[in-house]
Amino acid sequence: xxxxxxxxxxxxxxxxxxxxxxxxxxxxxxxxxxxxxxxxxxxxxxxxxxxxxxxxxxxxxxxxxxxxxxxxxxxxxxxxxxxxxxxxxxxxxxxxxxxxxxxxxxxxxxxxxxxxxxxxxxxxxxxxxxxxxxxxxxxxxxxxxxxxxxxxxxxxxxxxxxxxxxxxxxxxxxxxxxxxxxxxxxxxxxxxxx
Amino acid sequence: xxxxxxxxxxxxxxxxxxxxxxxxxxxxxxxxxxxxxxxxxxxxxxxxxxxxxxxxxxxxxxxxxxxxxxxxxxxxxxxxxxxxxxxxxxxxxxxxxxxxxxxxxxxxxxxxxxxxxxxxxxxxxxxxxxxxxxxxxxxxxxxxxxxxxxxxxxxxxxxxxxxxxxxxxxxxxxxxxxxxxxxxxxxxxxxxxxxxxxxxxxxxxxxxxxxxxxxxxxxxxxxxxxxxxxxxxxxxxxxxxxxxxxxxxxxxxxxxxxxxxxxxxxxxxxxxxxxxxxxxxxxxxxxxxxxxxxxxxxxxxxxxxxxxxxxxxxxxxxxxxxxxxxxxxxxxxxxxxxxxxxxxxxxxxxxxxxxxxxxxxxxxxxxxxxxxxxxxxxxxxxxxxxxxxxxxxxxxxxxxxxxxxxxxxxxxxxxxxxxxxxxxxxxxxxxxxxxxxxxxxxxxxxxxxxxxxxxxxxxxxxxxxxxxxxxxxxxxxxxxxxxxxxxxxxxxxxxxxxxxxxxxxxxxxxxxxxxxxxxxxxxxxxxxxxxxxxxxxxxxxxxxxxxxxxxxxxxxxxxxxxxxxxxxxxxxxxxxxxxxxxxxxxxxxxxxxxxxxxxxxxxxxxxxxxxxxxxxxxxxxxxxxxxxxxxxxxxxxxxxxxxxxxxxxxxxx
Numbered sequence: 001x002x003x004x005x006x007x008x009x010x011x012x013x014x015x016x017x018x019x020x021x022x023x024x025x026x027x028x029x030x031x032x033x034x035x036x037x038x039x040x041x042x043x044x045x046x047x048x049x050x051x052x053x054x055x056x057x058x059x060x061x062x063x064x065x066x067x068x069x070x071x072x073x074x075x076x077x078x079x080x081x082x083x084x085x086x087x088x089x090x091x092x093x094x095x096x097x098x099x100x101x102x103x104x105x106x107x108x109x110x111x112x113x114x115x116x117x118x119x120x121x122x123x124x125x126x127x128x129x130x131x132x133x134x135x136x137x138x139x140x141x142x143x144x145x146x147x148x149x150x151x152x153x154x155x156x157x158x159x160x161x162x163x164x165x166x167x168x169x170x171x172x173x174x175x176x177x178x179x180x181x182x183x184x185x186x187x188x189x190x191x192x193x194x
Numbered sequence: 195x196x197x198x199x200x201x202x203x204x205x206x207x208x209x210x211x212x213x214x215x216x217x218x219x220x221x222x223x224x225x226x227x228x229x230x231x232x233x234x235x236x237x238x239x240x241x242x243x244x245x246x247x248x249x250x251x252x253x254x255x256x257x258x259x260x261x262x263x264x265x266x267x268x269x270x271x272x273x274x275x276x277x278x279x280x281x282x283x284x285x286x287x288x289x290x291x292x293x294x295x296x297x298x299x300x301x302x303x304x305x306x307x308x309x310x311x312x313x314x315x316x317x318x319x320x321x322x323x324x325x326x327x328x329x330x331x332x333x334x335x336x337x338x339x340x341x342x343x344x345x346x347x348x349x350x351x352x353x354x355x356x357x358x359x360x361x362x363x364x365x366x367x368x369x370x371x372x373x374x375x376x377x378x379x380x381x382x383x384x385x386x387x388x389x390x391x392x393x394x395x396x397x398x399x400x401x402x403x404x405x406x407x408x409x410x411x412x413x414x415x416x417x418x419x420x421x422x423x424x425x426x427x428x429x430x431x432x433x434x435x436x437x438x439x440x441x442x443x444x445x446x447x448x449x450x451x452x453x454x455x456x457x458x459x460x461x462x463x464x465x466x467x468x469x470x471x472x473x474x475x476x477x478x479x480x481x482x483x484x485x486x487x488x489x490x491x492x493x494x495x496x497x498x499x500x501x502x503x504x505x506x507x508x509x510x511x512x513x514x515x516x517x518x519x520x521x522x523x524x525x526x527x528x529x530x531x532x533x534x535x536x537x538x539x540x541x542x543x544x545x546x547x548x549x550x551x552x553x554x555x556x557x558x559x560x561x562x563x564x565x566x567x568x569x570x571x572x573x574x575x576x577x578x579x580x581x582x583x584x585x586x587x588x589x590x591x592x593x594x595x596x597x598x599x600x601x602x603x604x605x606x607x608x609x610x611x612x613x614x615x616x617x618x619x620x621x622x623x624x625x626x627x628x629x630x631x632x633x634x635x636x637x638x639x640x641x642x643x644x645x646x647x648x649x650x651x652x653x654x655x656x657x658x659x660x661x662x663x664x665x666x667x668x669x670x671x672x673x674x675x676x677x678x679x680x681x682x683x684x685x686x687x688x689x690x691x692x693x694x695x696x697x698x699x700x701x702x703x704x705x706x707x708x709x710x711x712x713x714x715x716x717x718x719x720x721x722x723x724x725x726x727x728x729x730x731x732x733x734x735x736x737x738x739x740x741x742x743x744x745x746x747x748x749x750x751x752x753x754x755x756x757x758x759x760x761x762x763x764x765x766x767x768x769x770x771x772x773x774x775x776x777x778x779x780x781x782x783x784x785x786x787x788x789x790x791x792x793x794x795x796x797x798x799x800x801x802x803x804x805x806x807x808x809x810x811x812x813x814x815x816x817x818x819x820x821x822x823x824x825x826x827x828x829x830x831x832x833x834x835x836x837x838x839x840x841x842x843x844x845x846x847x
Contacts, residue, residue, distance in 0.1 A: 013403055013408075020403065024395060024399065027434050031438045031471060032441060039456070039462065042463070042464065044462035119453075120452075120454065123458075123462030123463045124462060126455050130456075148822075
């Protein structure tokens, strides 16, 4: 088998493999969502979702993440045009917005904890911190991955391997965006409406 | 500095102390022998860092076999306690230790024996059967294996440092919560399964992609050997249920370490949420284990009946429907939760439906034997033992699918007898049949028949003796997990029979150990050719010693039972044209990553936070580094391939 065919086969396998991994991650989030929904009313006399959640904050987070996803998409388009400069700019925007998102989330977590609504207060709050926190950890993982990819890109240029990493990263990033839309709906919107 | 870890963590009971010392001495002897014979480099290069699925498969089987011995001794202790020491207040097995023993027995048997055997078989057989040279992600495969080992080591460390979980193999809260199990036992349980579970998940993904993308040209899905189908369905279950296990364990860990309230008895926690989650993984897990056993039997029966498999298509559909249905039955493990008649009826009916495709499979095997030239070699004996025990287990299972009956025998020894019927009679017999069947392909000699048959009869009779009484006791109301029952009940006789049964099983294991040793000793006399059973699938077409690239040429296949067709075609085989082959180079990252995971698990169990932080950073760094490897493959030039083939196939080329 010649090198190019082999390379293509590996690329193909890695891409489907990554899709499959994302599906398993879906199962993971599905379990966390189920837990959250079951425990939503178990506030043990503590604050509930209506008292705690502020929609403007959650909406800001949503917009920040959506724009970050858009920037990530731009990076992939620039990668297809082999424009390294644009790739780097778009990825920088992605990263800055990702960090902003995490900062807002962390601020919300700290505010809740200081107001006597930490994860030890009730089953509802345990479920909230875990579901939203798991998404946050995924974002953090994505940011580390992004950093590694950018460092590699600067070191070796836009090779096939780097391009593959970037494509997979964008899949991951869009997937996290999608999960967040569910969190925004199920946790925040429905939480305030309930 | 050392968190909860103090000298007090060393074992107190003479039995645990003995076992811990035994393991330590065994380890020191192995290290000493390796050093004395200067085999460290060889071990590292040829085995530990190898990415060859054949070698990884062998290592899985070795680990699983060692763990089988460990968990069997746990079983022997449970039986000894109930049969001999029940009335003795000075029993060497204290009530506290008894709990740890049955928890360890179940946990190890499922996660480190059954899963290990299964992943071993995946690695050994799947690439060969689909005519491939490797799995889709070789390094990931090695990482999965080493994570499995890390979990295994962690669970055995609990023997010498600290304690093991007293909360049963699934650690139901609130018992497994900090309030009722404040020791490190449950934490050992959580982290050992968490680490090995991630390995299992990665393996599931790996084998799905392997089967989807690496089949030989011409091998359409419906032309795959049925064992590959069983691995496909089993991996599908792994990929979509192991995340649920990860979540359940993590939530329990969060409760225990960060003071959250998912499953606690207070502050709104909901223990039944855990039971639902763990069984949403746990029931499919049963099928994850049994489907590959079905697959192995589906390979063995046609070969030893000299007929093609009866009803291939219905076998595939049966596997697929079992796979789907297995997601819909989990609540039958806790009909007594009180979810109401309608919910219970739904899960009762789905449970009964799942018996239908299983029955289809049993009948297909029977029809394959019908009018075949059946050879009653050891694998076939295991198969027939399986049909008998598995059918009994199936019938008692369907019985329990009726919620009102389940209310009567819930958590009784009847249930214990039922699932041992499925797991010993199904998974384990399947593993032994497959082991005997495929052993000559990898070893070049077969296992001694007489000793194999002796082992089989001991297992079968011992099994019936050990678990027959438990059915009766369960019907009479004996609850599981008790270290003694009141003598006035008059049950002691039956427990003694069960104890004798386990002794007979141990005799069977003794024969198996002797069989392996004796066969290695007499390997010259037991030597066989590359195709000793007159096989039908591609793996038997490789030369006696399988080259590391498996197949020198990747000729297209056109039928099921491709090797059988090749053997019986009258076409003159064209002179093979060899090309250079690229194979993955060794990598130590599996070992490094798993070592970091092990240290992390240990540190979290003992609350040594600085060590946990350090090992977590190391884990992340090692994972990133593993993706940055350059030159991951080496090329075997065409003339070297030709040379190897000429050597391995003798004058044939």
